[in-house]
Amino acid sequence: MNIALIGLGVMGKNHYTELCKKDINLYCFDLIKPDWIDDDKYFSNLDELLKNDIDGAIIVVPTKYHYEVFSKIKDKINFILIEKPLSFSLDEALAIKNSGVNVAVGFCERFNPVSLEFLKHIKNEEIKYASFIRASKKPARISDVGVDLDLCVHDLDLANFFGIKASFKINRTNNPCTQIKLNSNNLDILASWEFNSRIRKAFINTNVSSYELDFLNSKLIKDETTITLQTHSSLAKEQDEFINYIKTNDLGLLASVDDAIYTQEILKNLN
Incomplete structure (x- = not known):
């Protein structure tokens, strides 16, 4: 299988590291060649890369x-994974949806060991209330989006992934939104x-149990009991x-394009 990796920044390097472990042929593009990439995998011209028979592409620009x-690339590659957020604007997201191309969106927290194990435990339970917090210093590498499209989309998608949808009251501070709070009856x-x-x-509280999910440290606690997890790379x-x-x-x-549009529709008034 031939996979194209388009974009070789910080996240691109993370993808590259994991893809090199797989039984695939890897083709990589960026305008500037990083010193960590093998010469035979690198293209500085996207048109040259597209002359190859590519089965799927991962966009990480x-x-x-x-x-x-x-x-x-949409007319030459049938399957495309676009890193979150899907696009810079809702109009672009809708255009991608209407393109007819098979597109998935890279919300890798869905594949966090904590997320996957939690799904098993709540299979026959009903979520009553959930509170998410995702916080850090502002990453130096982020310059084109705010905390909404960098951080908040993860938890909006996770809530959706776990089966929680909500209408929100949204508050933000320190324009352009270095901190935002989304509040609803059953989800904060x-x-x-x-x-x-x-x-x-x-x-997260369900009709049966209470859970603490620590996505950073791969830790899941159910009713004060720590659950043993099978750890793995979420990205892999x-x-x-x-x-x-x-x-x-x-x-x-x-995540589907519709899943990504759902998160962007909630946050569209922040931009």
């Missing part, structure tokens, strides 16, 4: 270029770039699901 790159989300430490947690698991999508045309647990 800055968000403001997602739609531009997608438009260049805090996303912030104003913390000195990294926090990636959720506290997401890539495996994408490769299976190419083989079977089954999205599996991958």
Whole structure:
């Protein structure tokens, strides 16, 4: 199988590291060649890369270029994984939806060991209330999106993935939104770039149990009992699901374009 990786920044390097462990042929593009990439895998010209028979592509360029790159490759590659957020604007997201291309969106927290184990435990339970917090310093590498499209989309998608949809009252501080709070009757989300430490947690009550999910430290607590997890790379698991999508045309647990549009519709008034 031939996979193209488009974008070789920080997240691109993470994808590259995991993809190199798989039984695939890897083709990589960026305008500038990083020193860590093998010469035989690198292309500085996207048109040259597209002369190869590519089964699927992973787009990991800055968000403001997602739609531009997608438009260049969509007629030659049938399966595309676009890193979250799907696009820079809702109009671009809707255009991607209407393109007819098989597109998945890279919300890798769906494949966090904590998320997958939690899904098993709540199979016959009903979520009554959930509170998410995702906080850190502002990443130096992020310049084209705010905390909404960098952090908050993760937990909006996770809530959706767990089966929670809600209408929100949204508050933000320190324009352009270094901290936002989304509040509803059964779901609260805090996303912030104003913390000195990294926090990636959720506290969820069901009709049966209470759960603490620590996505950063791969820890799941159910009613004060720590659950033993089978740890793995969330990104590698997401890539495996994408490769299976190419083989079977089954999205599996991958986020769809509609899932991504749902999160962007909630946040559209922040931009």
